[in-house]
Amino acid sequence: MHRKTDLLTIGQLAERSGLAPSALRFYESLDLISSSRTAGGRRRYQRSTLRRIAVVQAAQRVGLTLAEVGAAFADLSSDAAPTRREWERLSSRWQAALDARIEALEKVRDELANCIGCGCLSLRRCSLYNSGDRAARRGVGPRWLLGDDPAVPVAPDGDRR
Secondary structure (H helix, E strand, O other), X not given: OOOHHHEEOHHHHXXXXXXXXXXXXXXXXXXXXXXXXXXXXXXXXXXXXXXXXXXXXHHHHOOOOHHHHHHHHOOOOOOOXXXXXXXXXXXXXXXXXXXXXXXXXXXXXXXXXXXXXXXXXXXXXXXXXXXXXXXXXXXXXXXXXXXXXXXOOEOOOOOEO
């Protein structure tokens, strides 16, 4: 059982975490954090909630979604901060996704200078990289940056040959 002084109000948690109370309520609706209620129905948060919020914020900074964080948190106790061992296990699950994002960002960085003329945006007027708007037959979005190979022929109906 926690002492009354060990619990934070939503205002105190907002101030300490730097998040708006509405964001904290949203996190709670996603089961990323949890609270107890007073007899009057007011939220009270354990101090360990600050660490859970820090994990959420760190994950978001590296591009993980709240759904990915929630899936990882599903195996953790909702009323305690992750232990070092739990954090190592949790973060190792994100390794492949982070590696893929890093690879994609490096590709964008390396190709950025050519982005306008590369055909990845299906520019109709680009006769150098995208003559006849052939990138559009491959689908929407930045086709070359998504990994489509401009050298692989595509049938007029979009099927790769």
